[in-house]
Amino acid sequence: MAVSSSSFLSTASLTNSKSNISFASSVSPSLRSVVFRSTTPATSHRRSMTVRSKIREIFMPALSSTMTEGKIVSWIKTEGEKLAKGESVVVVESDKADMDVETFYDGYLAAIVVGEGETAPVGAAIGLLAETEAEIEEAKSKAASKSSSSVAEAVVPSPPPVTSSPAPAIAQPAPVTAVSDGPRKTVATPYAKKLAKQHKVDIESVAGTGPFGRITASDVETAAGIAPSKSSIAPPPPPPPPVTAKATTTNLPPLLPDSSIVPFTAMQSAVSKNMIESLSVPTFRVGYPVNTDALDALYEKVKPKGVTMTALLAKAAGMALAQHPVVNASCKDGKSFSYNSSINIAVAVAINGGLITPVLQDADKLDLYLLSQKWKELVGKARSKQLQPHEYNSGTFTLSNLGMFGVDRFDAILPPGQGAIMAVGASKPTVVADKDGFFSVKNTMLVNVTADHRIVYGADLAAFLQTFAKIIENPDSLTL
């Protein structure tokens, strides 16, 4: 399909180590309505050649922004054939289309370095162009050495270390031929294989959790460290049968008799991976008692209107974060603060055998009622596994509340990619003494924030908590 053609020839002469590569796309005559022409400066290739004469290399062009290698569909010209500027020389197949590559120079196609059907990375020489007929031979010998060396590289793998035991002379056959009851081969679904290639994951190293132990797309996503994409629209597969323990050599003590091993679901794998990753962040914790009498009173008032405690807490946290942007920031690279443009409060929710954090976006801006409504919708979606990725991975701050279980305080792990997480305990009647020494009983709730100390320091967190406590203790602003 000659949708467009590109010229991609560069000079690589002695005097000019930096070659100018120009791209020109023109449209073949059949495509009459779309006409565009562009000249894009491409990255410069530095290739020094020890050839005195003007022999040019024909490079594998980058025909699309995502192309990393190209396949030679066919050489339109044969070796020794004369080329005129603008003529198509070779058809290259990219990840998107087949394109004719044309020459920018007159000359002779001296040698084809990469043959039809072969693949070469973008920028590699695929052929040589000689300016005069006399130089063809020279170019050919050059090409021969080029291809023979590359062939040699390709054919002879790094020699195995010399061992004393005589190795069998024949090459080992691929172990897949036999349909034996031996070790099971890797079974991966088509999409899993595609994802593995895309994310450069070695499929053999992925543990399969799908039906019959096969590797599914979410296994690969987990292995690649990305959040599993939205749940498949197909009905969820039946729970995988308990896999009998494999005889892996680990130092763990053997299982007790009748114990079973249940592999992680995709969600559990994602949690596990995130938790391990969190260990690389230096965190610290600051706790703060908050008087909730006023909040409880407000809650009683707005509860009939559908407002939930989660929405109240998220709103309060959002408002406090608006005043302390550093707590809403994150540290992505260990070198800088990433201040987030919006305040998105992720709220941890336990969901049959898993944990997910639906996100209340713009919690500081939305009013309490909208926030409550949004929350209900998110919880519904989470239960039916219909959350879209942006609805669970766009959080900038996390709220975790175990108060409903009677927990008075706990310590949350900071999820990777966020600056802070707030752990909320139960609000309990507590005897407190005021500054005049009078005792009274007030409902007090302990909140404990875990933060990334690379960006959030003790005083930042303390100030944030103070603001948060003030908002909770004077909650009228929440309803504004």
Added chain:
Amino acid sequence: MQSALSISFSQTSLPLANRPLCSSNAAPSTTPRNLRFCGLRREAFGFSPSKQLTSCRFQIQSRRIEVSAAASSSAGNGAPSKSFDYDLIIIGAGVGGHGAALHAVEKGLKTAIIEGDVVGGTCVNRGCVPSKALLAVSGRMRELQNEHHMKAFGLQVSAAGYDRQGVADHASNLATKIRNNLTNSMKALGVDILTGFGAVLGPQKVKYGDNIITGKDIIIATGSVPFVPKGIEVDGKTVITSDHALKLESVPDWIAIVGSGYIGLEFSDVYTALGSEVTFIEALDQLMPGFDPEISKLAQRVLINPRKIDYHTGVFASKITPAKDGKPVMIELIDAKTKEPKDTLEVDAALIATGRAPFTNGLGLENINVVTQRGFIPVDERMRVIDGNGKLVPHLYCIGDANGKMMLAHAASAQGISVVEQVTGRDHVLNHHSIPAACFTHPEISMVGLTEPQAKEKAEKEGFKVSIAKTSFKANTKALAENEGEGLAKMIYRPDNGEILGVHIFGLHAADLIHEASNAIALGTRIQDIKLAVHAHPTLSEVVDELFKAAKVDSPASVTAQSVKVAV
């Protein structure tokens, strides 16, 4: 069953009905050719004659149906020749038999059609029709799930889902509706629908059930059934054919499709849109054999590579075992050439789409000394059946999948009409090169005539030059408005005389676009003439227009085309 009445209908009443309705430049023609276009209408009676129609042509058409219906209801469907029960007996009421029956009644033949199963045959009940219902769903699912595509329109859609039973019901409802339309159209015309398996007893003699009837001419139109290679155990649940798949009783997580032709491709479109992952198993070295290589290459980029599909080419599925005893479906692959074992696949289901086998067993062919070839009934170019000695069997024809010439529903119908033309005294040879074919994936693939390699081979043999014209859907305004610029159309033609040799389209609504080209091939219209015709702007039809205009033909436009231009 008065013969006088039916004769007057077919010979005189039609031109009379024509005359007052149309202006002078569409003068009534008494040539039978004028009658033909009615026969191809599958649902003649879905079209109400009482509707207000402004177009002159439509009035004639609907009036004609009215006339023929009136004639048939009063006179039956013609009167048989004295010594036979029927003028024409058709064995098999699929699309081919139906097309032949309608045309036969129109030509005044007393017609019977024998059906042992359900009216409509494969196409209506287990083929083209229900699959189009599933593909209509898959097209929408695909669109709704494509966030990027929706965003480009400025649309926001939250998670699209589907109800499997609802989808399955849509397919079965459609099949029922079309089947009823087909049955009613034949009943209304007075075609005798006889129930039972038909068999040929001897020349001009047919048996169905316990009854024996005679007919002046007989058409075999028994169609085909899914072909299942040996070694494959079909259980109808996890190892299935298209017959089962169209019922959509389950949507497996991972399904292997054996064969990457039309059927396999269409099902891969359905299954991936509904959330399955697909593995193709193709015996040839390339996916989508049979398509023009350039089209199949592009189609692979659009329909295979970005989807949750992988494939094994150059391999046979030598053994497929259904899922049982807690084991998945097991597929053993062997190299197509060396027959060496290559691989074993474990999947949730396997769809066998390796083509179709003629359904010609029990037809009594031995009674007339006809020997089938791999099950197909040998015929000549006029669909006349050839016996074991290479001689024509008089008064016996075979159309559709059973003769294997071109296994497409509309080809069967066209062959049936061609046979009726012949038995009513007009010699007719169907030009199979003018029959279009389509694959209803998203986007669609369509083609007519020769592929590029076929055309080049022919050109070499016969010593003419071949040129190619190409255009992209990216250059079409309507396609871009739909955000569906992915697509290619190519035309293979003779630059010396402007003959169209083949047209191949891959893109939005390709199946609907091919007919301008197929009609041009059927009527012998040359590029230099058709390129002067006007297309509404902006429409997808301009893609084809672009092909005609891009072609470089040495001959000038013919005189008639120019005069038409003047007249307009």
